[in-house]
Structure formats: C-alpha cells, structure tokens
Amino acid sequence: MVSHFGEVIFPSSRAFWDDEDEYESDENLEHYLKLNVCWLKKKPEHMQKFIIIEGEPLIPFVKQCLCHNAEEVCIIETEDHKKVSVIYHIDKQIYLCIVLPHFDTKNAGTLVNQISDLLSSTESTISIVCRHVSQFQSTNIPETPSFLRILATKNANVAKYKIEPLEQPNIVFGVGAGVLSYAEFKGISAKLYVLYIDNFVLDSKCAEPLLQILTNETDCKLQYPKFTENFFSKGNLYM
Template identity: 25%
Template sequence: MSCPGFGEVNIPSSRAFWDDCEEDEFENVGQAEKLQLKFDGESGQNVAALQSEILVVVEGPSVTHFGSSVLLNGTKRICGIPPKTSSLHWNPTSKQLLAVLEDDLTSSGEVTELLLPYAKLAKKAVTITLKSKVDFKSEEIQKYSDDIAIVRGVGVNGTDTTELEAPNFIAGVAAGIASWRNQADLPVSSFVVYTDKLPLDSTAAQPVLKLLKAVGVSCSPSYVPARKESSYLYM
C-alpha cells in the first residue's frame, strides 16, 4: 500500500504467528484501551470545531520542553495527547493550532485519527519531524558532516528547502496528517530536520527555529535546554 510522496507501508501476509498460537491463549486477553484526548477544564466538543489558519505539528523525541519553551507563549493548552506528554495548543490571536508530539510510532495511527478533526478544518498544515542525523541516507553523506542539521521537505515547492529523497521517509503522526491532507487535496507542507543533537540543545535548535519562522510560526529567538539534575560524570 503506498501513499504518493510519503513512503510505503508494508503489511506482512504471513499467518505463521497466528498459526503457532493456541485458541485458548486469546480467552484472557482483554480489549485494548482506546486512546482519547484529555481535554482541560471546560473544553471539549466546542474545541473540536475550531477552524485554524494553520495547524502545526512538531514531532520528535524529547520535544516537550522545546515546544513549551519556544512555541507556547500566548497559547492556551486545549488537551493532552496520549500516550506520553504530547499536547495540543491554540493561539487565539494568530488562530494557530500547535501539536507538540513526543515520538511514539506504536500509537501514531490512533493519535492521527484523534487529530484528524483538526486537520480537516485547518486552512493550512505544516509538519516538522525531528530525527537524528545518523538516520539521513545519502550517497554524499560526507558532504553534510560539518552541518548542524540537514533540512528536507515534501510538498515544499517555492521554498529553499530541498525535497526529501529516497530512501528517506517521514513516519509517525506527521506522516499520517500529511498523507491524509495530501489525499484530500488540502495544502500541506512537511519538513524533516536531521540534527546531530537530540534532545535539542541551544545550537541544534537554531535550524529548527529558523524553519519555524520561515513557515510563519511565532517562536522565541533562542532555546535554553532543561537543566539536568545529574551530569552522570563520575570521579
């Protein structure tokens, strides 16, 4: 099964796993809990009908502190997004919806479905995925050895961002939102930032901040990482 421009999903056809299981093994298996958005205060159904000028999805490992530090000024938290510390925020002045998502591929399909009501109503959508630089595949990889970050995109015509080339791909909720809007002929731009430092530090954050400003998202000019309680340095 393929989605033009966003990679490929491989679905195994083998029944070997199921054939090795006894029927009674499934008798005590409970139904998996359905993920739900955790609305704050008196939010709820009224929030789901919000029509934003732009929906911004920022997804990556340990991205919560970065999002709360540089993006959420002037925004109101709408709800928590399972299963980790992800959250959705609304800026009433700019009419921007901002989803800050901790990277978790095991639940990305369900989370994508939870965010689809917002994705359907947004006039524009931008996704930004943070990945480690070692995940970037290129025959000219040595060319980027001194770069702080490598920025690539899908559906970013008219910008100075290079198109994401195979075998690199976008995954997670960002891919789900982008694929759905692409299939629905709704405008969407997706970016991948391959950085040499995750979680982001003050230097590695600069290319991300520059990208956010380029796509029209208000953010702080700099980022100060959370202080670690221990350096894990032993004498």
C-alpha cells in the same frame, strides 16, 4: 500517495483510508488503542495553521519558543487517563499539537484518526520531526550541524523556502507521516519537515533550521531559548 514522497511508513490501523479494515475480525479490533479527545476550551471550527511536533529533542525547545503565552486547550489521553498529546492555542487561528515522547508510534494511525476532523478544518498543516544524521541515507550528506528535508502534499506551496525534498530510500514514520498521508488522501495542504542533527543535544547551532521553520510558518513572536538547559535528556533519539 504521490510518487515524489521519499517513503512514508505508518502502521496498519483502523485509520480512515484503508478499506481492508472493514474485514478485520472483532478479535483483532480489541487490541487497538482507544483514545479520548478532551477539549478544555471551545473546539475551533476553523484553523489557519495546525503545527504538530513529534520527538523529544524538539518538544521542550518548541514549547519555550511558542508556548510562553499559549493556552492548553485540549488533551488526548488513553482510556486509563494517560496523556499522550496536548494541543495549545498559540495565537489567533494557529494551534500547536505536541505528541508526547512516550506515545508508541505503532498507534500513530489511531491518533491521526482522532484528530482527522481538525485536519479537515485547517488551511495548512505543518508537522516537524527530528532524526539523527546517521539515519539519513544519501551519497551527499551536508557537512553542517543540522539540515532540513521536506515532504509535502501536491497542493502545498514549498518553493519559497528552498528546502530540498527528502529523497529515497529515506523513511519517515509516526504521527507526522500519518498526517501527511491523510492530508494527501483528502486533498489537504500539508508539509512534513525532517530536522537531521549531528548531535544528541539540540544546541543553538542545531536549532537554527528549526527557528527558521517556526519563524516562517507561524508569523508569531518567538521566545528564543538561552540554551542553558539540556533540551535532550535521555541519551538516544526518538525512534
């Protein structure tokens, strides 16, 4: 793990980089979530960009922006056929992975393990998560409706976007954190954007930095939402 990370937290699992997992008892292994990856279309051998969206405030917004003409190509589900993630083909070699809100982040390592072959075949991985500004720990909090922070692997180009890195002691957890950790371990280019918002609704003002990311990272024609819909419906942020 590179030293400039603010702090990336992910739960203990049988994921790819932890040698200690080899010594776990069979009794403990029975409790791990088992996921099945079901491709509805041909699995891509190479991807230019793989975008991972995690957190309910982001999902309906990003789906409206990017998925208006997108094709659902893959479903990741539990053994009892409960869908936990969907992958869309956005354009050419750009794919979007939606992590559904009911997915338990304690199983993030298992999900990352299931998509590790995709991460290895991707030129660049971009993860986006959302947090309420009350979770941002700093002596200098921007007085704006929303703002971005970024974590990246050593070989990712982040200078041109001029987004401040996430400083310590802030914590990132979940699938996005696991993907970033895996990418750093494997030498893959990856970025993790954290969108901090000061409201419990992703309105037009809060969404401006998110639109900036999607425009810069995808080079796709976006379908801009009209914000007539409440993009956040549960009254508390994805934790």
